[in-house]
Structure formats: C-alpha cells, structure tokens
Amino acid sequence: MRQLTGVIAGLAVANAVWACLPFSRTIITSPPIAGVYRAETSEPLSGVQLAIATADGDSLCGSPAVQTTTDSAGAFYLPATVKHVAVTVLAPGDQVYGFTMCARVAGTLRLAFEAHTGVNGSISPVPISLACIESRTANTKPVVCTKQR
Numbered sequence: 001m002r003q004l005t006g007v008i009a010g011l012a013v014a015n016a017v018w019a020c021l022p023f024s025r026t027i028i029t030s031p032p033i034a035g036v037y038r039a040e041t042s043e044p045l046s047g048v049q050l051a052i053a054t055a056d057g058d059s060l061c062g063s064p065a066v067q068t069t070t071d072s073a074g075a076f077y078l079p080a081t082v083k084h085v086a087v088t089v090l091a092p093g094d095q096v097y098g099f100t101m102c103a104r105v106a107g108t109l110r111l112a113f114e115a116h117t118g119v120n121g122s123i124s125p126v127p128i129s130l131a132c133i134e135s136r137t138a139n140t141k142p143v144v145c146t147k148q149r
Contacts, residue, residue, distance in 0.1 A: 026084045028123045029065065030099035030115075033078040035130035035145065037070045037103065044074025045134060049104040050112070052078055061102035061109040080125060099123065105134060105142040113145035 030052045037045050051064035065081045078101070098116035102109040112132055115123065132145040 026082055028080055028125050029083050030078070030081045030101075031123055031125055032080045032127040033076075033101065033130060034127060035076055035132060035148070037074045037076060037132040037134065040133055040135045040137065044070075044072070046070050046072045046074060048074075048076075048134070049109070050076055050078065051102050051104075051109060052081060053100050053102070061100060061111075064102070064109075065099075101130075101145060103132065103134070103143045103145075110142045112143045113147075 033052070037048050037050070039045055046069075048070040049067060050070070051061045051067045053061045053064050066078055068076050068078050070076045081099070098114065100111055101113040103112040104110075113130060115128075129148040130145040131148055132143060134143045135141065
C-alpha cells in the first residue's frame with residue numbers, strides 16, 4: 001500500500017510540473033483574406049488602406065501585423081499572419097486568438113471585420129473572402145465587411 005501511495009504522489013507531482021512547462025509553437029493569427037472593397041453605390045474604391053492586427057496586439061490597428069491597399073477594381077489580398085509563441089500550459093481554456101481588419105476611412109483606421117477562434121487554438125488557415133462596403137450615410141458604420149461563402 002505504501003508503494004501505491006508513493007506512485008500516486010509521484011504521478012501527481014509529475015503532472016503538476018508537466019502542466020507548467022513552457023511549450024513553443026507557431027500559431028496562425030489571421031488567415032489569408034481576399035475581397036472587394038466598394039462604396040455603398042457599388043463603385044469599387046481604389047487605394048484604400050487595409051490592415052490586420054491580432055488579438056494580442058493593438059485591436060484598433062494602431063500597430064498592424066500586415067497592410068495592403070485596394071487596386072483599381074477595389075480588390076485586395078492580405079496574406080496569412082503567424083506568430084511564434086512560447087506557451088505555458090496552465091489550464092485548458094487559457095488563450096483565445098483572433099484578429100481585426102481595419103480600413104482607412106476619412107483618414108482614420110476603422111474596424112471593418114473581426115474574428116475569433118476557439119480557446120487554445122490558432123485561427124483556421126482556410127482563406128476567407130470578404131465583401132466590404134464603405135458608407136458615407138450618417139448614423140451608419142463607416143465600413144462593414146461580410147464574409148462570403
């Protein structure tokens with residue numbers, strides 16, 4: 001019986017130490033994003049600056065991870081972003097990942113799209129397609145991007 005108690009105590013200590021060991025991994029912080037940016041009149045808007053920021057950074061896009069501008073047809077592409085992190089496993093459910101996409105409207109980067117993933121998992125690497133509409137109508141959001149299927 002004493003041996004069994006010693007084994008159980010040893011396993012408990014090993015499990016506690018294992019749970020606090022740092023593990024390094026690379027996570028996807030935003031997938032590849034392609035889309036079209038238009039005015040509310042359906043006219044394509046060219047030269048619009050778009051930026052991606054990850055949840056652990058500046059969610060207001062003040063320090064974007066990646067940026068691009070729309071072309072003459074309003075089309076844009078943002079590559080996937082990744083981050084190498086040293087993760088300390090404390091308990092299931094201790095990290096949530098996500099990103100925001102902002103568009104420069106009237107000289108200011110404004111939130112256009114936001115996504116979050118499940119707990120302790122990186123963003124899906126599957127590319128997404130967005131349709132973005134910039135509005136100049138009072139009392140409406142300046143820009144809204146919706147995911148296309």
